[in-house]
Amino acid sequence: MSRSDHSTAQLSTFKFPTELRADELLLRGPQEADIDIVAPAFLDPAVGGEAGLPPVDAETLRVLLREQLPVMRERGLMAAYVIEDTRDGSVLGGTNFHHFDPMRDVVEIGYWLFVEARGRGVATRTVAAMVEYALAHGIYRVEAHVRPENRDSERVLERLGFEREGIKRRYLHHEGARVDATLFALVAADA
Numbered sequence: 001m002s003r004s005d006h007s008t009a010q011l012s013t014f015k016f017p018t019e020l021r022a023d024e025l026l027l028r029g030p031q032e033a034d035i036d037i038v039a040p041a042f043l044d045p046a047v048g049g050e051a052g053l054p055p056v057d058a059e060t061l062r063v064l065l066r067e068q069l070p071v072m073r074e075r076g077l078m079a080a081y082v083i084e085d086t087r088d089g090s091v092l093g094g095t096n097f098h099h100f101d102p103m104r105d106v107v108e109i110g111y112w113l114f115v116e117a118r119g120r121g122v123a124t125r126t127v128a129a130m131v132e133y134a135l136a137h138g139i140y141r142v143e144a145h146v147r148p149e150n151r152d153s154e155r156v157l158e159r160l161g162f163e164r165e166g167i168k169r170r171y172l173h174h175e176g177a178r179v180d181a182t183l184f185a186l187v188a189a190d191a
Contacts (some may be wrong), residue, residue, distance in 0.1 A: 001013050001014050001015065001137035001138040002138050003105045003138045003139075003140060004102060004103055004104065004105050006103075011102035011103060012100075012102040012103075012105050012138050012139075013138065014076075014100060014102065014105070014107065014134070014137055014138045014139055015137070016073060016076070016079035016097050016100075017079075017133055019081070020081075020129045020130065020133055021129065022125040022126060022128065022129035023125060024085055024086050024087050025083055025084070025085065025086070025092070025122065025125055025126060025129070026083075026084045026085075026086050027081040027082075027083055027084075027095060027126060027129065027130070028081055028082060028084060029069075029079075029080070029081060029082075030065055030069070030080055030081070030082050030094070031065075031082075032062065032065065034082050034091060035058050035061050035062055035065065036058055037091045038061070038082065038091060038094060039057060039058035039061055041053065041093070041094070041112065041114060042054065042055060042056050042057075042061065043055055043056075043057070045175065046115060047112055047113070047114060047115065048112065049174065049175055050112070050147070050150060050153075050174070051110065051111070051112030052110070052147075052172050052173050052174065053112065054173075076100045076102065077098065077099075077100070078096055078097065078098035078099075079096060079097045079098075080094065080095075080096045081094060081095050081096060082094050083095060083111075083113070083117075083122065083126055091114075092113055092114060092117035092122050093111065093112050093113035093114055093117055093122065093123075093126075094111070094112055095109065095110065095111040095112075095126050095127075095130065096109065096110050096111075097109055097130065097134070098110060099143075104140075104141070105138060105139050105140035105141065106139065106140065106141040106142075106143060107134055107139050107141075107142060107143070108142070108143045108144060108145070109127060109130050109131075109134075109142060109143070109144050110144070110145075111123055111126055111127060111153075111156075118152070123152075123153070123156045124156050124159055124160065127144075127156055127157070127160055128160055130142075131160060131186060131191070135188050135191055139188070140187060140188045141185055141186070141187045141188070142162075142185065142186050142187075143183060143184065143185045144157055144162065144183075144184045144185075145168065145171060145172060145181035145182070145183055145184070146181060146182050146184060147172055147174055147179055147180070147181060147182075148167070148180060148181075148182050154182065154184070157184040157186075158184075160186065161186050161190055161191065162184040162185060162186045163184065163185060163186070163190070164182055164183075164184055165183045165184065165185050166182070166183050167180050167181070167182055167183070168180065168181045168182075168183055
């Protein structure tokens with residue numbers, strides 16, 4: 001994988017990973033068998049609502065899995081993953097790479113956890129594995145957007161060295177409205 005080269009108009013060759021590991025955590029692509037497990041998170045305001053997941057049902061997720069996610073991955077728009085605990089096979093949450101910019105070597109990450117998986121370092125280790133992969137494969141800047149009231153998510157990013165850069169007005173969807181987002185970023189020079 002290589003970074004972009006502005007002087008020769010070359011784009012980054014970054015590719016989304018098939019899977020990543022962080023200790024007992026496996027970040028892998030979602031499968032049909034995962035749908036009924038993760039679907040409740042998309043409708044739960046404390047989980048999906050906080051993470052900006054679309055409030056869709058299991059059948060809509062099945063259609064997304066079959067028809068939209070492969071196209072989005074192929075185009076470099078988004079790669080979705082579930083976070084699996086390999087000790088017992090349980091799904092703890094989800095994560096994704098998205099908004100890859102091959103001209104600027106930038107990618108954004110998102111993540112969410114079921115309530116019972118929180119407070120165990122799962123989000124921190126997940127994000128750390130994603131950042132490590134991205135920086136090792138040509139990405140120069142990793143971004144994340146967090147609703148300002150979501151202090152738990154902000155702390156995950158701060159622990160990993162992300163810096164708060166400012167507020168994007170009305171950037172995220174939350175509880176049926178557009179809300180502000182704090183932009184966090186980590187650049188390779190800081191890692």
